[in-house]
Amino acid sequence: MNIIGWLALAALAFGAGGCDVNDAPPLHSPEPLDVRLPRNFPPMFVPVDNPTTHEGVALGRKLYYDRRLSPDGSRACADCHLQEHAFSTPLVPGVLPHINLAWSWNFLWDGEFEGSLEEAMIMEVEEFFGTDVERLREPDLEEMFLAAFGSTEITTKRAAYAIAQFQRTLVSRNSRFDDYVADDEAALSESEYRGMELFYSERGECFHCHATSLFTDNRFHNIGLDADVEGTGRGAVTGRASDDGLYKTPTLRNVEMTAPYMHDDRFATLEEVIDFYSEGVIYSDTIDSLIPNVTGGGLQLTAQERLDIVAFLRALTDPVFLSNPDLAQP
Template identity: 40%
Template sequence: MLKKTYIIAVLCLCIAMMYACSKNQDNEVPADVNIAFRVPANFPAPAYHFEDNKLTNAGFALGKKLFYDARLSADKSVSCGSCHQQFAAFANLDHKVSHGVENCQGKRNAPPLFNLAWQKAFFWDGGVKNLETSPLNAFTDTCEMRTDIATVIAFLKQTAPYPELFQKAFGTTDINSQLILKSLAQFTGVLVSGNSKYDQVVRKENSAAFTSTELAGYNLFKDKCASCHTEPFFTDFSYRSNGLDVQSADEGRSHITGVATDFGKFRVPTLRNIEYTSPYMHDGRFYSLDEVLEHYNSGVKPASNLDPLLKNGIPLNTLEKEQIKAFLKTLTDHEFIKNTLYSES
């Protein structure tokens, strides 16, 4: 009986050790994979370069672990991945605004995270100018992770396996803010979405072709929407008032520039993966593409700084709306959304 009990105990211990090892390896990169930053053939040169932040498997794995670690927040409940969910193209599915520690609700919708290496400014108001420093906002915002970089550093220094992971990634156990931000940039900078049906069509790959409805939608899009949502990123990265309100409740871009005419202006969002990034607009007020299209068709408000291109709205009949929606769905990059390299486990 004692022998049987001993055998069972040993088996349980082995299973527990296997589970622990598996969890420790959740963020490791498979041995046969080399992490690389790849520029799709239909994309221009990026704004961020990895020359001063050498991309490695170990650096990427460290950045990924930090991205998903809720223990970095004040109440250990919120990680970067809490508001940037892979199944929503790293946006926040069904949440109008981001939810932080103690369920604190912010005032803006969490934007999707991909193709960040081509951005020269970040957030809805462009308040940060560098990919590497952008996580500082999430760490320190009182309604997001509500901590500070010194606290994060202290936690990492005394928490296994972080010293070992920093040693693997950067050759040192001297954890500091620069290395934390560089590792996060290695993870987020590699999040490239450029293999949707649209991309394959324009690159003439895999015999991809639009359906007649998608093609009609593409032609409508180029005529009515492309001035702001410019290919290939489907944003021109500018800041505009699109007539959501006569008087915006959020000061928007003017909070950064101090310019009165920037009040209520927000960055033009990318339309890539828009099928999965609802709700829409800076405050998440629209839950469907139908609501978005109807806003431009009949709901544009005469704000004092309304973008001139929207002076008369964007008239769309029922058929045109369906055609544009069909085209927008060709911007979904299923490979990106399902790539297990980016997943928490």
């Protein structure tokens, strides 16, 4: 036997010395959870130090809905991020939904937070919530931390990592648009189909920013909402004038359920949003070159085109996501 072998044997003997086998801690082997994705989705990045597991997701989901996460027990993530509204709410201004955030690297409307999903969740737990781990030291949660991470040690990092794992399961992929992409040609009505054609056309330009199967490029744009953009949006974070008036492109998945719209909730309905893209566009220095016909106020859509494009946006609603019991309060 080589030296390593002897050392291992010695460690075994030492470990077992005077110790009943039944007292040994249970082996920590959480069960990997494979988040299934359709072929047209980008691959999901999962960091090696936080693999998605059934136990980790269960803990993350528990914490997401648990008011003990806030120091005074007053609120949980799910108080502002409600499943039936695609994890946003009409009741609190500007709430961004939690949809497919596994692919995001810029967070918040002005991108004030840039980094991985894990880092974003650490920020939410430590800075936004100011979680007091003492509050979490209760038997039910300790048991779940043990199952997820192998010991009852509770840290804000572990809490954040578990919530990140839960976020990776918040995948919306079951809209009628997805059925259409998966070869069910009857999934879209004629009007929705025409709306889709406009969405993906060089006239509509929507798909450049609301890009890929995620319907966002995760970048920042000034779409022409205001004439005076000085010091607003991304510019307020970076201090660069060229970033003034730029906001994160929101995903359009489940957009029917996330009213009101835009970073400041200025539009109550999708019809109002489309009227804006049609004739409400206002010039400012940083307006995006992808916004069509700025001098003419926008796309100048016909009445039928407006109906079509709104119909297409509603075809991005994912009833499975909005009612999946695996994502609801445990």
